[in-house]
Each structure stands twice: as C-alpha cells, then as structure tokens.
Amino acid sequence: MRVPLSAWRFAVCVTLGVRGWSSGTGATGMAKSKFEYVREFETDDTCLRNCWVVVRLDGRNFHSKFMTHVVSQFASSYVFYWKEFFPDQPILYPPGFDGRVVLYPSNQNLKDYLSWRQADCHINNLYNTVFWSLVQKGGLSPSQAQERLKGTVAADKNEILFTEFNINYNKEPLVYRKGSILVWQKVDDVSKKRIKLPHESEEREIEVSRTRNETVILHCDVIGDEFWQDHPL
Numbered sequence: 001m002r003v004p005l006s007a008w009r010f011a012v013c014v015t016l017g018v019r020g021w022s023s024g025t026g027a028t029g030m031a032k033s034k035f036e037y038v039r040e041f042e043t044d045d046t047c048l049r050n051c052w053v054v055v056r057l058d059g060r061n062f063h064s065k066f067m068t069h070v071v072s073q074f075a076s077s078y079v080f081y082w083k084e085f086f087p088d089q090p091i092l093y094p095p096g097f098d099g100r101v102v103l104y105p106s107n108q109n110l111k112d113y114l115s116w117r118q119a120d121c122h123i124n125n126l127y128n129t130v131f132w133s134l135v136q137k138g139g140l141s142p143s144q145a146q147e148r149l150k151g152t153v154a155a156d157k158n159e160i161l162f163t164e165f166n167i168n169y170n171k172e173p174l175v176y177r178k179g180s181i182l183v184w185q186k187v188d189d190v191s192k193k194r195i196k197l198p199h200e201s202e203e204r205e206i207e208v209s210r211t212r213n214e215t216v217i218l219h220c221d222v223i224g225d226e227f228w229q230d231h232p233l
Contacts, residue, residue: 035116038109042102051103052110067099074099107233114181115223121179123154126169129176130157133165174219181222183231184213 047053047066055067075097082091104110127149134145149157161167169177189210196203220227 033116033119035112035119038102038104038113038116041104041109041113042100047101048103048105051105052107054102054104054110054113056100056102066101071097071099110233111222111228118179118222122177125172125176126154126157129167129169129172130160133161133167137165178219178221181218181220181227183216183218185216186211187214 055070075095078095078097079091102113104113130149131142131145134140134148135142138145140148152160158169161169189212191208192205193208194203194205222228
C-alpha cells in the first residue's frame, strides 16, 4: 500500500461502479458517514512533502498534471487486461477516467478516507442490488424502482431483498459489499541456479532465495482495527 515516490508517501485508491448503476440519484450520492469529512482535503493546493498522496480515479473525463501518468497507466491497463478477466464480453467503447490528487496529512486521515470509500461502496451496492432486483425480478420499470426506493434506509432495503426476493444481503459476496483492496505483501522466491566455484571442476546446483513485494487483492473490512493490525502503515 505504501510506495516511495521521491520524498512523498504514495497510495492509489481506485473507485469504480459496483454491479452497474441505476438512472436514479439514490446510488450516485456519496455515503453519509462520519468519515465524509475527508472530502474537505480535496483542494487544489500544491503537494506537500511528508504527506500521504492519494490519486483517486473515476470514470469521467478530467485531466490534471500530477496524476496524468497514473490515469494514463490505469486506462491502458484497463483495456490491455480486459480479455483476461472478461474473455466472453468484448469491450464496447473506449473507457475514460478522471483523477484527482488529494493530500491527507496523517495516517488517521488516510484510514478515514479508505473507510469512507468502503462505506460508500456498501451503500451504493445495497441500493443497486435492490434496484435491479425490483427491475429484473420484480417487473418494475427503472423509474418505478427509483420511486419505490425513495426515502428508504438500509433496513428498508434489506427487508425488500429478504421478503420479496429471498436475498440475505449479508451473505452476498464480499467483493460487492466490501470492494477490493490492493496491498503489497512480501513473498519469498526460491529458485535454483547452477554455478561453478573457482576451486571446483564441475558446476553445482544451489537454491537462491530473494524477497519481493507482490500485489494481493483482498475483499475485507478496512473500517475496523483488524485490517490495520495486519497491514500497518
């Protein structure tokens, strides 16, 4: 999660839609939670040293200087690896992403930012799960489903899913409820190599071990303490 970049500490957070989106406004608003204060850090100030730098990506068309490389790399990788993850679904049009650079001056600010994004992921996915269940299984039109969900809270949505569609939201896959978290994890690589020592006439095979960082995808809770105990900043 932490990669040195000159004198900065650098972290990347990717925010994408979950399971599609509805035509209404219920699924597009930001999560209302105690973590939302971190939005106040989203200013145009010059990047300061000794701060966590978060580059946030969204599917839009905005450009900036500092994160140009990150957005470009993300967009090209998105297209390049598409067939690896969706071999039977051709990409229909060239995707576009925007980005923004946000500075969070403390570890707690960064934790709260990631908690906010996960809370938003949960709220949007719960809305979309109910919305599309009403449309695809309940026979409602998108506008009718939007009207049905207007003013509902999480408990109401869970009740609709369980009583009308026999869906227990808490048993839905974690990838949808929690999103995806990418972290660096140290792994030991052991390989064999043939060498010839100066005082020996024949080569011998030896094991060579080295430690490297590997990107790991997790689907887990980042709001509680357990994740940060296992993955300290």
